Amino acid sequence: MSEVSQLLVSPGPHLWKKLSVSKIMYLVVIALLFPTGAAIYFFGYNALSVIGVSVGVAVLTEYLCKKLMGRVFIMDGSAVVTGLLLALILPPLIPLWMVALGAVFAIAIAKEAFGGLGHNIFNPALAARAFMSISFSLEMTNWVAPTGFAADAVTTATPLGESFIWTADRLSLYQAMFLGNTAGSLGETSALLILVGGIFLIARGLINWRIPTVYIGMVALLSFAIGQDPLFHILAGGLMIGAFFMATDYVTSPLTNRGKIVFALALGVLTMLIRRFGGMPEGVCYSILFMNAMAPLIDRYIKIRPYGLVQRVKGAS
Amino acid sequence: MAIRLKKKSAPYGVKVPERKFSEKSPIEPAPLPEKVVIPLQQNIGAPAQALVKKGEKVLTGQKIADSDKFVSAPIHATISGEVSGTTMLVNPPTGQLVEALVITSDGEDNWVELEIPRNPESLSAKEVLEKIREAGIVGLGGAAFPTQVKLSPPKDKNIDTVILNGCECEPYVTSDHRVMLEYGEKVLSGLNIIRKILSPQATYIAIEDNKEDAIKHMEELIISLGLGENFRIVPLKSKYPMGAEKTLINMVLGREVPIGGLPLDVGVVVHNVSTAKAIHDAIFEGKPLIERVVTVSGAVKNPKNLLTRFGIPIKALIEYCGGMEDKANKVILGGPMMGIAQFDLDFPVVKGTNSILVKEDEPIRERDCISCGMCIEACPMRLMPTLLARYAKDGRYDECKENYYIDDCFECGACTYTCPANIPIVQYIKVAKKEIAKRAPNK
Numbered sequence: 034m035s036e037v038s039q040l041l042v043s044p045g046p047h048l049w050k051k052l053s054v055s056k057i058m059y060l061v062v063i064a065l066l067f068p069t070g071a072a073i074y075f076f077g078y079n080a081l082s083v084i085g086v087s088v089g090v091a092v093l094t095e096y097l098c099k100k101l102m103g104r105v106f107i108m109d110g111s112a113v114v115t116g117l118l119l120a121l122i123l124p125p126l127i128p129l130w131m132v133a134l135g136a137v138f139a140i141a142i143a144k145e146a147f148g149g150l151g152h153n154i155f156n157p158a159l160a161a162r163a164f165m166s167i168s169f170s171l172e173m174t175n176w177v178a179p180t181g182f183a184a185d186a187v188t189t190a191t192p193l194g195e196s197f198i199w200t201a202d203r204l205s206l207y208q209a210m211f212l213g214n215t216a217g218s219l220g221e222t223s224a225l226l227i228l229v230g231g232i233f234l235i236a237r238g239l240i241n242w243r244i245p246t247v248y249i250g251m252v253a254l255l256s257f258a259i260g261q262d263p264l265f266h267i268l269a270g271g272l273m274i275g276a277f278f279m280a281t282d283y284v285t286s287p288l289t290n291r292g293k294i295v296f297a298l299a300l301g302v303l304t305m306l307i308r309r310f311g312g313m314p315e316g317v318c319y320s321i322l323f324m325n326a327m328a329p330l331i332d333r334y335i336k337i338r339p340y341g342l343v344q345r346v347k348g349a350s
Numbered sequence: 351m352a353i354r355l356k357k358k359s360a361p362y363g364v365k366v367p368e369r370k371f372s373e374k375s376p377i378e379p380a381p382l383p384e385k386v387v388i389p390l391q392q393n394i395g396a397p398a399q400a401l402v403k404k405g406e407k408v409l410t411g412q413k414i415a416d417s418d419k420f421v422s423a424p425i426h427a428t429i430s431g432e433v434s435g436t437t438m439l440v441n442p443p444t445g446q447l448v449e450a451l452v453i454t455s456d457g458e459d460n461w462v463e464l465e466i467p468r469n470p471e472s473l474s475a476k477e478v479l480e481k482i483r484e485a486g487i488v489g490l491g492g493a494a495f496p497t498q499v500k501l502s503p504p505k506d507k508n509i510d511t512v513i514l515n516g517c518e519c520e521p522y523v524t525s526d527h528r529v530m531l532e533y534g535e536k537v538l539s540g541l542n543i544i545r546k547i548l549s550p551q552a553t554y555i556a557i558e559d560n561k562e563d564a565i566k567h568m569e570e571l572i573i574s575l576g577l578g579e580n581f582r583i584v585p586l587k588s589k590y591p592m593g594a595e596k597t598l599i600n601m602v603l604g605r606e607v608p609i610g611g612l613p614l615d616v617g618v619v620v621h622n623v624s625t626a627k628a629i630h631d632a633i634f635e636g637k638p639l640i641e642r643v644v645t646v647s648g649a650v651k652n653p654k655n656l657l658t659r660f661g662i663p664i665k666a667l668i669e670y671c672g673g674m675e676d677k678a679n680k681v682i683l684g685g686p687m688m689g690i691a692q693f694d695l696d697f698p699v700v701k702g703t704n705s706i707l708v709k710e711d712e713p714i715r716e717r718d719c720i721s722c723g724m725c726i727e728a729c730p731m732r733l734m735p736t737l738l739a740r741y742a743k744d745g746r747y748d749e750c751k752e753n754y755y756i757d758d759c760f761e762c763g764a765c766t767y768t769c770p771a772n773i774p775i776v777q778y779i780k781v782a783k784k785e786i787a788k789r790a791p792n793k
Contacts, residue, residue: 041680041711042693044777046763048366048521048686054717054770107717151718151771241723283722288734332737339755340596340731341609 054150058110060239061278064230065117068274071213071223072121075179079125079186080219084117086129090136091116098145111150115139118158118278121220122271122318123165126175126186131168135161155325156285159318166318176216191216192269193314210268221271231277243290244297245276251301259309272304275317285325292328292335300324353569353578357559358601359587362730364764366521366590366687368560372653373524377532377643379657380670382459386428386661387698388414389439389450393488394495395421400451406433409462411638413484414451423496424486427453428640428659430460439697442683442690450698453661464636475547478633485632486639486701491515491526491593491622492684494702497629500621501547503614510617512550513602514541514626516557516564517586517593520685523705525643526623528655530557530564533627534571538581540626543633545580548619553581554602560588590687591762595620597730609758624704644699646671648686648708649678658699664706665695674708682707687763717771725765725775731758735765739775742782747789750782757783 072080092112099106119139123132139161147153166173176194177186190197192206192215199206209215213223220227234240252272253263266272280286280300287296300320307316391397396419402408408427416424434454441448467473473481483498503509514537518526530537545553557565565585572581584602586592596607598620605616613620624642631637640659644667647653651672658667664681668674674681682689683697685705699706725735734754741749742756750756759779766775 039679040691040693040695041713042691043680043711043714044774044780045682045689045691046687046767046776047680047682047689047691047707047709047711048767049772050364050768050770052768052770053772054720057720057722057770149718151720283720286721288721288723288726288736336734337726337732339609339733339758340600341606341611341758342755343606343608 054111055107055109057239058114060237061114061234062110062117064234065114065121065220065278067226067230067233068121068220068223069117071226072219075181075213075222076125076177076219077180077182079177080120082129083123083125083127083132083219084120086132087120087123087136088113088116090133091119091140094137094140095145098141099149102145104149109150112140115144115157119161121274122158122162122218124173124175125177125219127165127169127172131165131172135165138164151284153284154329155322156279156282159279159322159325162318163322178216179214179222189216191314192265193308195314207264207268210265218271221274224268224273227273227277234277234281240277240281241290241293243293244281244286247294247297248276248280248300248304249273251298252304255301255305259305261309266305266308270308270315271317275321276300279317279321280324285328287328287331287335289332289335289337291337292331295331295335296324296328299327353572353581354565354583354585355554357585357587360589360592360597360601360730362728362732363589363591363597364728364768366767368588369521369647370524370527370560371522372645372647372655373527373561375524375528375654377528377655377657380659380662380667382429382455383659383662383666384455384457385434386453386455386659387437387439387450387663387696388425388428388453388661389441389448389698389700390415390425391441391448392425392494392660392701393423394493395419395423395499397448398422398425400436400449402433402451404433404435407431408433408453409460411462411464411640413486413638421496421499423488424484424638426486426638426640428661429453429455430458431456440694442692442697466636467633470633473633478543478547481632482629485628485637487625487628487632488639488701489622490624490628490642490701490704492688492702492704494700497621497625500619501544503548503619507614508617509548509614509619510551511603511619512541512544512548512553513598513618513620514553514555514623515593515595515598515620516555516561516568516623517598518561519558519588519590519593520687520689520705521590522647522707523645523685524647525645525655525704527561527564529624529627529643530561531567534567535575536627536630537623538568538571538575538577538626539634540628540630541581541621542577543629544619544621544626550619554584555581556584556586556592556598556602558588558592559585590764590767591730594730594760594762596760600730609755639701642699642701642703644703645705646708647705649675649710650708651675660700661698663696663698664692667699667706668695668708675710677710678708680709680711682709687767688761714772714774716773719771719773722770724768724770728764728768730762730764731755731760733758735759735775735779736773738782739773739778742778745785747782747786750779751786756786759783
């Protein structure tokens with residue numbers, strides 16, 4: 034019987050796809066390197082330090098949380114994704130201690146307190162940004178012109194800000210916004226590089242094209258409907274990074290394709306409501322957080338019809 | 351009208367690595383076992399009762415066990431010799447203990463006298479069904495459902511379509527593939543018998559496109575045998591689980607078998623190619639089902655397709671294929687997707703064994719679900735496997751049944767294959783189904 038005891042017995046299937054949670058997370062990190070590159074190019078040392086502190090503190094916080102709770106820490110890259118995402122949606126001149134506090138909030142409160150990866154209700158990076166916006170309203174709206182590593186930062190307004198003035202022609206504005214040469218959060222300004230990273234994830238089958246497409250499409254449609262410039266609304270603010278990297282977060286978005294479409298449509302409506310009627314210039318962050326809370330409800334009511342259901346007689350077993 | 355129809359491709363399921371190492375190895379007979387262990391339950395339905403006693407001499411092909419229940423199949427001696435005793439085995443799919451007869455070979459392989467009908471074509475449907483039952487034929491695709499039962503639909507069910515299943519979508523397994531290539535005529539002859547019994551309007555042969563040689567061979571045979579009037583070949587894009595009955599019916603006909611229902615509820619009967627060949631052997635050669643083609647593959651020195659008698663220990667077949675490689679630590683009966691890991695290599699090959707797979711594997715390291723939804727896209731039944739697993743884990747079985755249609759799941763494992771968090775979803779579902787059955791008021 035000696036050979037018998039050496040056999041491994043486990044339930045099937047005995048074949049697994051070579052795609053683990055860690056691999057997914059690191060692929061997302063690779064995709065995020067495109068907007069990260071834009072952040073560093075346009076905002077220089079400020080970008081580097083914010084990103085470094087955010088990622089470092091996020092990973093450290095996760096490690097400490099797991100240790101304190103007596104659980105196993107797995108370097109699966111999810112804390113890196115959260116840290117990087119948080120950095121990319123912060124203004125360049127934000128004091129680093131605030132960044133660190135934000136990263137601690139993202140991991141310890143928004144993620145680990147809810148049970149860790151897979152159990153959080155809100156996207157941790159966005160929850161931290163909301164926390165920081167409320168706590169440090171001044172520092173969180175201190176925008177600078179994209180001057181790279183070259184010169185001292187010059188305070189200016191983002192395209193969505195009330196005081197934003199563009200003196201040159203419309204086309205050059207689109208160009209600047211598409212490439213990322215405007216004021217804004219570190220990683221949100223370059224629509225081009227966000228698009229590259231997003232398409233990489235879609236091509237690898239890691240994110241669903243429906244959420245970004247429907248979300249952005251809805252914003253364009255609504256801005257057109259209220260007589261505003263759709264292209265401007267697509268390129269301005271955090272819509273691109275929100276649509277590709279935040280709204281597509283697996284844990285906090287609905288499971289089914291139909292659910293995802295409803296989710297994205299609602300995101301478009303909320304974003305435009307906040308941008309047009311809200312007290313803030315930008316509404317992507319709060320729209321996504323609000324819909325994160327709605328995702329379980331969407332999953333509850335918007336289901337797929339399973340194979341063979343039509344013929345099932347009610348009450349029969 | 352062309353015999354080969356347009357290729358169809360499924361929007362669900364998963365792409366799995368094929369690893370059909372033995373697809374070019376011709377079927378070869380395995381050595382005759384010196385001793386066989388024959389479980390008395392090898393099919394879905396009632397177990398058979400032994401007809402022979404310890405010490406009794408038996409001949410190859412002699413009926414040694416039977417049952418008077420409708421859903422049952424007799425069992426035959428697979429070698430000649432002496433019944434040397436009984437033993438108890440753990441039946442892999444159910445995990446229950448089952449009684450088995452042990453026969454020690456006399457080395458002669460003396461057969462019972464086979465009753466070959468003089469004119470098989472003139473047999474009535476009833477006579478043919480009786481012969482299929484007497485031959486102990488069960489579905490050889492894996493489920494091992496008694497074939498004559500499947501061929502006797504209730505009067506109120508009109509069967510308009512027969513599908514012959516040559517998909518073989520499990521990785522590694524090549525037994526049906528070789529059967530089509532080497533026994534193609536017998537397969538078609540068996541299919542003709544099925545047609546005669548059910549008289550359907552349409553008969554399809556479904557084969558995955560990774561077996562182009564089999565598609566071509568069957569096509570040529572249909573033409574040369576003049577069967578072009580009746581048979582159509584449907585090539586399917588290789589994807590797991592195309593060969594599952596419910597998936598196949600959906601792919602070929604666009605119909606959906608109702609939840610908890612059977613293919614005959616939508617006018618369809620599906621049979622496996624190896625079953626069709628067994629039907630031919632029973633009707634035209636009078637042979638009972640005592641052997642089948644088994645693929646032995648994976649981490650063995652020489653992967654092979656072996657024509658082997660039932661009751662031979664799987665160990666013997668693995669050794670015949672050069673033995674397990676050093677790193678191998680897992681032996682699976684069936685394919686890697688739906689097969690069952692064995693703890694005992696003395697377990698015998700039974701009617702439902704299409705493959706013995708040797709693998710190197712690691713214990714499952716389950717993580718928390720990240721709600722990626724990949725299992726939902728993989729599910730051929732359009733279920734929500736992650737939620738089924740979540741509710742099953744929490745013991746919320748009513749939720750599984752009422753809101754998430756657990757009865758629809760046929761446990762193909764596509765969800766689990768695709769899960770990045772390595773959650774053994776199918777296992778949770780199986781446990782939940784057992785619990786639900788236990789709590790059902792009428793049972």
